[in-house]
Every structure is written in structure tokens, then in C-alpha cells.
Amino acid sequence: MFSRRDNLRAAASLAGAAVAAKAGFAVPAASPARNGFASPITPVADAPFQVPPLGYRYDALEPYIDATTMTIHHDRHHGSYVAALNGLVEKYPELSTTPVTALLADLSVVPEALRAPVRNNLGGHWNHSFFWALMVPGGTKEPAGELKSAIDQSFGSKANFIEKLNAAGLGRFGSGWAWLVVDKNGKLDIFSTANQDTPLEKGARRVVLGVDVWEHAYYLKYQNKRADYLAAWWNTVNWDQAAANFAKTPS
Numbered sequence: 254m255f256s257r258r259d260n261l262r263a264a265a266s267l268a269g270a271a272v273a274a275k276a277g278f279a280v281p282a283a284s285p286a287r288n289g290f291a292s293p294i295t296p297v298a299d300a301p302f303q304v305p306p307l308g309y310r311y312d313a314l315e316p317y318i319d320a321t322t323m324t325i326h327h328d329r330h331h332g333s334y335v336a337a338l339n340g341l342v343e344k345y346p347e348l349s350t351t352p353v354t355a356l357l358a359d360l361s362v363v364p365e366a367l368r369a370p371v372r373n374n375l376g377g378h379w380n381h382s383f384f385w386a387l388m389v390p391g392g393t394k395e396p397a398g399e400l401k402s403a404i405d406q407s408f409g410s411k412a413n414f415i416e417k418l419n420a421a422g423l424g425r426f427g428s429g430w431a432w433l434v435v436d437k438n439g440k441l442d443i444f445s446t447a448n449q450d451t452p453l454e455k456g457a458r459r460v461v462l463g464v465d466v467w468e469h470a471y472y473l474k475y476q477n478k479r480a481d482y483l484a485a486w487w488n489t490v491n492w493d494q495a496a497a498n499f500a501k502t503p504s
């Protein structure tokens with residue numbers, strides 16, 4: 254799938270992204286050549302919405318998440334949300350000028366006829382952009398600093414926390430996500446959202462961690478065994494990114 258040149262390019266971008274992720278910087282804007290793939294959805298250079306690059310290779314999360322799943326998930330699923338958003342901008346220009354998080358926190362400002370597609374596609378874009386940045390090859394093993402203390406205080410231990418978040422993901426009937434957030438009272442909370450609904454809509458002050466439990470995130474490798482996918486997924490978590498999400502000043 255990759256030429257040698259693409260592999261070298263991907264390796265170089267991986268090194269840069271790892272440094273950026275460690276420092277808690279946002280993932281840079283998409284460059285389709287950078288990941289060395291031909292996307293089925295042709296990116297438009299000046300389109301208002303772009304799929305952010307993974308920051309690591311498609312096979313970098315193996316054996317936990319396979320390269321084919323990552324490729325389809327990132328390029329096609331996320332790509333389709335972005336393509337739909339760029340189409341929606343023509344009908345609703347404010348979509349490209351209003352901060353994404355503000356719109357998702359209060360979808361009532363979106364004209365009613367466009368609210369469902371904005372909820373689904375802007376939610377899908379935000380959720381997946383968050384998700385790619387939350388994973389890193391090899392994981393970073395352990396929460397650190399204030400996030401570790403907060404998890405221990407709220408859930409007793411990291412193991413108990415993981416059990417509760419997995420239960421939220423397993424309990425989601427159909428498609429959705431499981432989240433760790435800082436709620437409006439400043440407390441850690443775990444819940445699940447359906448479809449591409451975001452935790453922002455539920456009033457989360459900060460979103461710390463989240464996992465995609467749509468079948469498209471795991472079916473090729475794990476089939477119907479969502480529990481096995483969830484157990485494996487923890488090996489990919491970038492706890493440094495989660496800690497940065499936790500520490501972020503509320504906007």
C-alpha cells in the first residue's frame with residue numbers, strides 16, 4: 254500500500270506528531286500527501302473543513318487496531334462527515350464562521366431544517382478529530398499528574414475507571430461513544446452518547462477521553478466482540494493527551 258518514499262514520509266511525520274502530541278499541541282491541518290494515501294474523497298485545498306491527519310501511520314496501532322480499519326475509518330468515515338459539512342456550508346454559511354465547539358454546545362442556533370445533518374456531521378468531525386489525537390503508537394501507559402489524582406479520587410483506581418468507561422461503551426445500544434469529561438460542576442463524569450452526538454451538547458466543560466464504539470471502529474478485526482475491542486483499545490491511549498485535555502483552561 255505504501256511506497257518506500259511514503260513510508261519515509263510517514264515516519265518523519267510520526268516523529269513530529271509525537272513531539273507535538275506530547276506537548277499537547279493541536280494536530281496540524283490536513284495534508285493528503287502527508288499520510289501517503291489516495292483518499293476516496295478528494296480533499297479540496299481551500300474547503301472550510303478538512304480531515305486532520307492521523308499523525309501516525311495507519312498500521313501504527315496494530316495489533317490493537319488494524320491498518321485497514323484505520324484507513325477506512327479515517328479516510329472514508331471521517332472523510333464523509335467532512336465532505337457533508339463542506340456541502341452544508343453553502344446552505345448555512347455560519348457553519349464555517351462559528352466556533353465548532355460553540356455550535357455543538359448549542360445546536361438550537363442552527364436552523365431547524367439543517368440541525369440534524371449539522372448534529373451528525375459536525376459531531377462526527379469533532380468526535381473523530383478528538384479520537385485520532387487521543388491515540389498514539391504504543392500508548393503512554395499511565396495517566397499522570399493531576400489527571401491521575403482526579404481519576405483515583407473519583408473512581409478509586411485506574412482499573413475501576415476503565416471498568417466503568419468500558420461498561421458505558423458496552424451499554425451503548427447500536428452506535429455511539431463513551432466519554433470521560435469534566436462536568437459543569439468541575440467533577441469527572443463518565444457517560445455514553447448515541448450516534449455522533451458529542452459530550453459538548455451534554456454540557457461537558459472539558460472532554461478528557463473518549464472511545465468510538467461504532468461497529469466501523471472494530472468490526473473487521475473484532476466482529477461483534479465490542480468488549481475485546483475495548484480491552485485492546487486501552488493499549489493505544491495517549492494519556493499525555495488526556496492529561497492535556499483535562500488541564501485545558503475552559504473556553
Ligand code: MN3
Nearest residue numbers: 330465467470
Ligand atoms: Mn467512527
